[in-house]
Amino acid sequence: DVKVTQSSRYLVKRTGEKVFLECVQDMDHENMFWYRQDPGLGLRLIYFSYDVKMKEKGDIPEGYSVSREKKERFSLILESASTNQTSMYLCASRLTGAPRPTNYGYTFGSGTRLTVV
Amino acid sequence: AQSVTQPDIHITVSEGASLELRCNYSYGATPYLFWYVQSPGQGLQLLLKYFSGDTLVQGIKGFEAEFKRSQSSFNLRKPSVHWSDAAEYFCAVRGGSYIPTFGRGTSLIVHP
Numbered sequence: 066d067v068k069v070t071q072s073s074r075y076l077v078k079r080t081g082e083k084v085f086l087e088c089v090q091d092m093d094h095e096n097m098f099w100y101r102q103d104p105g106l107g108l109r110l111i112y113f114s115y116d117v118k119m120k121e122k123g124d125i126p127e128g129y130s131v132s133r134e135k136k137e138r139f140s141l142i143l144e145s146a147s148t149n150q151t152s153m154y155l156c157a158s159r160l161t162g163a164p165r166p167t168n169y170g171y172t173f174g175s176g177t178r179l180t181v182v
Numbered sequence: 183a184q185s186v187t188q189p190d191i192h193i194t195v196s197e198g199a200s201l202e203l204r205c206n207y208s209y210g211a212t213p214y215l216f217w218y219v220q221s222p223g224q225g226l227q228l229l230l231k232y233f234s235g236d237t238l239v240q241g242i243k244g245f246e247a248e249f250k251r252s253q254s255s256f257n258l259r260k261p262s263v264h265w266s267d268a269a270e271y272f273c274a275v276r277g278g279s280y281i282p283t284f285g286r287g288t289s290l291i292v293h294p
Contacts, residue, residue, distance in 0.1 A: 071225075074223075098281075100284075105191070105286060106286060107284045107285055107286035107287050108226075108272065108284040123281075155226065157225075159280075171228070171282075172228075173218075173225035173227070175223070175224050175225045176223075176224070176225050
């Protein structure tokens with residue numbers, strides 16, 4: 066089974082801190098995604114990456130950046146954490162190029178619940 | 183543009199009762215449709231997906247969903263709910279882009 070691992074389940078950070086959320090997948094997936102999940106708002110796409118060193122803004126990129134230096138790792142960076150970035154962050158990956166319909170579902174990590182105080 | 187609506191924020195059922203969670207989508211052609219489940223404190227797990235062919239799709243954990251083009255719907259069903267089914271359920275639609283759009287989720291509460 067594909068595994069998507071998010072390094073922390075819970076994080077508490079102070080306002081203004083630089084925060085790194087790490088995501089690693091072990092099945093050579095090309096596409097990786099960062100979502101935030103808030104009650105009543107569902108999942109909102111922050112950034113995604115087609116492949117190594119490639120990144121694209123999602124629906125709510127403000128206040129975030131990403132890094133994809135290696136295929137298996139996709140990092141979400143909060144340059145200066147603010148209280149409105151308190152949320153659950155979900156990483157996902159997807160394989161391209163596999164025979165349909167294998168490549169049409171995402172595999173999600175367990176999430177990182179970030180609290181900014 | 184694609185969009186998806188889950189009209190029910192919460193659904194409460196008794197254990198053993200049948201379940202139907204609603205999902206309506208908007209997209210000009212036939213989309214790809216997904217249902218995911220999220221147990222408390224966990225990530226999302228794919229329950230089932232529809233791409234083409236048979237409009238009744240079977241998934242894991244005894245769930246099924248039916249694609250109805252005329253109603254732009256993809257409702258999730260289960261004939262008999264178990265207490266362990268209590269979770270958040272998300273419908274997602276994927277159109278021309280390979281990036282899906284997720285609904286806001288429906289929280290399922292199961293009473294003993």
